[in-house]
Amino acid sequence: MGGLASPTLPTLSSSLQPLVSMSLPPIFYHCFKTPLPYRSALALQECIHAHQLLTRKNSGSHRDYLLLLKHRPVYTFGRRQLETSAENTAEALRLTGLGADCVSTQRGGQTTYHGPGQIIGYPLLALARTTPPMGIRDYICRLQKTLEAHFLEAHGIRHAPSEHTGVFLDPHTKVASIGVQVRHRLTTHGFAFNVTEEPLAWFAKVVACGLTDVKAGCIANASKSGTDANAITVTEQYPGLLSRFGRIFGRDLVVLDTDVDGEVEDAIRAAEADAVKMGPWPSTPTS
16 A cells, blocks of 8 residues: 555565666656556556666667656556455445546556545656666665655655565555566556645555555655655655765666657656646546
8 A cells, every 4th residue: 555566575675786887868757747546657667667668679778767656546556466356346336436446457456545635745756777777676675775764764654564565664564565567677566655634535545456454555645855745745755865866776767858759758748748638627526
């Protein structure tokens, strides 16, 4: 809950594998202004993934990207949940009746929620850039360390240890989740965390990530920074989160210039325009 679901992993090592990277190129990032429909963001990731594969084939290298955004209200199923099963079909009908979209995905994990009040991060990275190549386990660990560092340094929130992937405020309150897909050593999907209270009512309608004894929490309610909970916003998280992501992954982050023409830049502009056209979204479940 609190974002992308992920399968339960053994306890992650507190130490990260050292990165040997003499001259890694920067990661180009883009922060979306308007909440994106989940399917649009999924199509955008697939577009970038295909572009990375083709560019790597033709020139031997390609850019890495990090997309930061909010989604319109949506419940997503993981790849282990069959879209055609009668149980999932009935569940999808129930969830769309709440006013949210419902989408099956190829990420790990089970049902979760995304929507305004969250930050969604989609890193599209080549794991083979480092020496030795970064393993999936180390990659997930770095995502988790990034989130833990952000919560502690920006908000004074110390995470509670857990056997599950993601960030917990206590053994029964989860604020962030991780769920990734790796194909051809290129990553898609990523992480999500609750900033404001807005996602909490939506999470209360499902057993997120299959964890029956866990509820969703948010930064605004847990922050010890002294900032009023109502003053904590999604967009103000971006600069610090980007800085910590770069530090833990050992990469510079550079804003992507979406005013230039290019396959990725064109796709991002199109996704932004489509999101604006969709207009308002429900802030609470309808029933």
